[in-house]
Amino acid sequence: MRPVTKAVFPVAGMGTRFLPATKSVPKEIMTLVDRPLIQYAIEEAREAGIEEFIFVTSRGKSALEDYFDESPTLEASLKEKGKDELLELLQATNMPSGQIAYIRQHQARGLGHAVWCARRLIGPDESFAVMLPDDVIAAETSCLKQMVDAHAKTGGCMVAAMEVPREKASAYGILDVSEDMGSLVQARGMVEKPKVGEAPSNLAVIGRYILTPDVLHNLEKTEEGSGGEIQLTDAIAQEITEGRNVFGYRFQGERFDCGSKAGFLQATVAFALERPELREELSLFLHERLSMDQAAQ
Ligand code: UTP
Numbered sequence: 001m002r003p004v005t006k007a008v009f010p011v012a013g014m015g016t017r018f019l020p021a022t023k024s025v026p027k028e029i030m031t032l033v034d035r036p037l038i039q040y041a042i043e044e045a046r047e048a049g050i051e052e053f054i055f056v057t058s059r060g061k062s063a064l065e066d067y068f069d070e071s072p073t074l075e076a077s078l079k080e081k082g083k084d085e086l087l088e089l090l091q092a093t094n095m096p097s098g099q100i101a102y103i104r105q106h107q108a109r110g111l112g113h114a115v116w117c118a119r120r121l122i123g124p125d126e127s128f129a130v131m132l133p134d135d136v137i138a139a140e141t142s143c144l145k146q147m148v149d150a151h152a153k154t155g156g157c158m159v160a161a162m163e164v165p166r167e168k169a170s171a172y173g174i175l176d177v178s179e180d181m182g183s184l185v186q187a188r189g190m191v192e193k194p195k196v197g198e199a200p201s202n203l204a205v206i207g208r209y210i211l212t213p214d215v216l217h218n219l220e221k222t223e224e225g226s227g228g229e230i231q232l233t234d235a236i237a238q239e240i241t242e243g244r245n246v247f248g249y250r251f252q253g254e255r256f257d258c259g260s261k262a263g264f265l266q267a268t269v270a271f272a273l274e275r276p277e278l279r280e281e282l283s284l285f286l287h288e289r290l291s292m293d294q295a296a297q
Contacts (some may be wrong), residue, residue: 001155004148004210006122009041009128010114012105018285024211027259028133033278036067037258039093041133048144051101054121065102072271089259110229115211116219123134124213124276130232132207132259135194135202136267138274139253140234143208146248151183151210156245157236160208161185162255170196172204173233175248187240192226192233202250205233206255214239224241 005139007227015027028038045053055063071090078087105117114125115130129144137143143160151158161175176189177200189200209232218235225231255274257263274279 001152002126003049004127005050005155006052006054006126007045007131007144008054008056008115008118008122009038009131010056010105010111010131011038011058011133012108012114014058014108014113015259017266021210024060025066027069029063029125030258030264031062032136032258032267033076033275036069036130037133038064040136042133044142044144045129045131046112047142048129048148048235050144051094053119054118055103056103056105058105058108067093068100070094078117080219083262093291105229106195110224110231112219112222112230112232112235116216116230117233119216119219122213122216127155127210128295129213130211134257135207136256136258136261137251137253137262138256138270141252143251143253143255146253146273147208147210150247154184154245154247156247157212157215157235157239158200158210158247158249159187159190159205160251161201161203161248162206162250162283164204166199166202167196167204169199169204170194172206173231174199174201175203175205176200177203177248183250185250187248188244188266190197190233190237190246192231205248208251209236211226211236212239214244216265 010012011028015022018027022031024087029036032040075087075090078090101121103117105114131144147158147160160232164172170193173192174194175185175187178188179186185203191200192217207250215235217240222230222235225234234247254266258267
């Protein structure tokens with residue numbers, strides 16, 4: 001099987017949950033400690049062997065495109081001052097010409113539509129990854145690498161899966177499982193945002209996918225679904241209807257929903273506590289703050 005070397009990053013959403021910040025700053029550029037969300041996704045992809053990065057963008061996302069450019073003035077200044085560590089950090093964010101492509105989604109018609117916008121950059125026999133940068137996953141081995149390794153044995157489509165409390169299932173795409181093999185499950189169906197009490201399981205799909213080009217063909221015919229948007233879940237579920245394999249992969253790691261304010265704050269604290277230079281001061285602050293809050297109640 002051909003290795004997975006392309007990843008699509010749909011980043012054309014409006015990020016309304018972070019307004020007014022996202023009026024002028026793309027959500028993917030918002031920083032966890034000192035790196036924008038997109039940097040975490042890129043590092044995860046690189047660890048998985050991704051060589052080509054396809055961004056589906058929209059109006060107002062130019063800061064995202066600039067982020068991957070070289071910054072000669074800044075680099076020269078750091079070099080002159082002997083700030084080698086910072087220089088290295090900065091240069092690691094540059095993307096070699098030809099490795100990165102940008103496609104516009106002209107209207108925010110949903111995640112499925114955003115992925116479909118990248119169709120001409122994917123070969124007819126080429127499985128590809130889709131990564132949503134607002135799902136940030138802390139893991140020893142990158143989540144996408146875990147999936148790429150599993151996919152090399154199974155083929156078909158694969159989605160990252162995570163157990164969620166039943167009462168929260170209606171916020172996710174949910175898998176209907178026909179066979180549970182541990183890390184891997186075989187799906188016999190998928191539902192986007194099921195009504196309360198109607199979820200077929202508590203296994204939710206989160207923002208990492210490995211898809212076959214068949215899904216792009218399905219998207220061609222996929223009609224608007226949940227929320228009036230063209231849903232990627234519906235196009236993947238179509239694969240099952242047509243008798244092809246769709247697997248869920250229970251990854252090892254902790255996922256933060258950085259598309260929501262609570263998740264973004266949790267990720268900020270968790271990632272900052274991992275930094276030796278911040279850990280002590282931050283934990284002291286958190287302890288004091290929580291004790292003050294508790295005392296006030
Ligand atoms: P979200 O559902 O989080 O939507 O999209 P959003 O617009 O980013 O944020 P809110 O809900 O308004 O706060 C999940 C992913 O799909 C992309 C988003 O950029 C995000 O990475 N997306 C969504 C698109 O690229 N195009 C769309 O039309 C919708």
